[in-house]
Amino acid sequence: MKRVFGTVEALFNLSYLTAAFILGLMLLSNASGNPARMLAGAMALILAGGDAFHLVPRIAVIRTGSEEPLRKALGYGKLVTSITMTLFYLFLWQIGVLIFWPANISLWTYGIYILAVVRIFLCLLPQNQWQERYPPVIWGIVRNVPFFLQGAIVAGLFFLEISSEPGIGLMWLAIALSFVFYFPVVVWANKKPKIGMLMLPKTCTYLWMLAMCLSL
Numbered sequence: 001m002k003r004v005f006g007t008v009e010a011l012f013n014l015s016y017l018t019a020a021f022i023l024g025l026m027l028l029s030n031a032s033g034n035p036a037r038m039l040a041g042a043m044a045l046i047l048a049g050g051d052a053f054h055l056v057p058r059i060a061v062i063r064t065g066s067e068e069p070l071r072k073a074l075g076y077g078k079l080v081t082s083i084t085m086t087l088f089y090l091f092l093w094q095i096g097v098l099i100f101w102p103a104n105i106s107l108w109t110y111g112i113y114i115l116a117v118v119r120i121f122l123c124l125l126p127q128n129q130w131q132e133r134y135p136p137v138i139w140g141i142v143r144n145v146p147f148f149l150q151g152a153i154v155a156g157l158f159f160l161e162i163s164s165e166p167g168i169g170l171m172w173l174a175i176a177l178s179f180v181f182y183f184p185v186v187v188w189a190n191k192k193p194k195i196g197m198l199m200l201p202k203t204c205t206y207l208w209m210l211a212m213c214l215s216l
Helices: 002-029 035-064 068-100 106-124 137-160 171-188 193-213
Strands: none
Touching: 002 035, 002 193, 035 068, 035 193, 068 106, 068 137, 068 171, 068 193, 106 137, 137 171, 171 193
């Protein structure tokens, strides 16, 4: 049964990476004269490229059944993914600003970028112990505080402008759900590894966000 679930996870990860790359290329292929769509395409490719650093070693672990030889690659992949996820929300924020251009947005933009810098700085600290099998939970929480705040602000922008662009009207919900699925993994996955399965629906919310960008 464990082998079956592992195979399903590997196929899911491959499907996700393929779908994200395809969506990114689709967005860029028709982005001429549309800066928001161009940003969305770049955002998709950055997300997929960053996630590949973690998911490809993860797939290799599932295939070989041996995690220890790939411990370094898995840890490095988690670090890269954490950084590219942060960049994903910077791109998504800029897409929202381009589309809606709400009044007095500059201060919020500074805040989003400051949170991103803080988040990336925290991710780079050695205390995270990325290559450990069970890294410190407290550091998982610390580095994700600015990330949660960043996501909340981006979701808030799309929620306040919900009626402006019907095609991305549910972007705020997709963002909110991604964090709902992500939070339990950050806090409890070390003690209850099965909670890590919540990363699957979280991944689906990212594909949903990218698919909504096709309407730009």
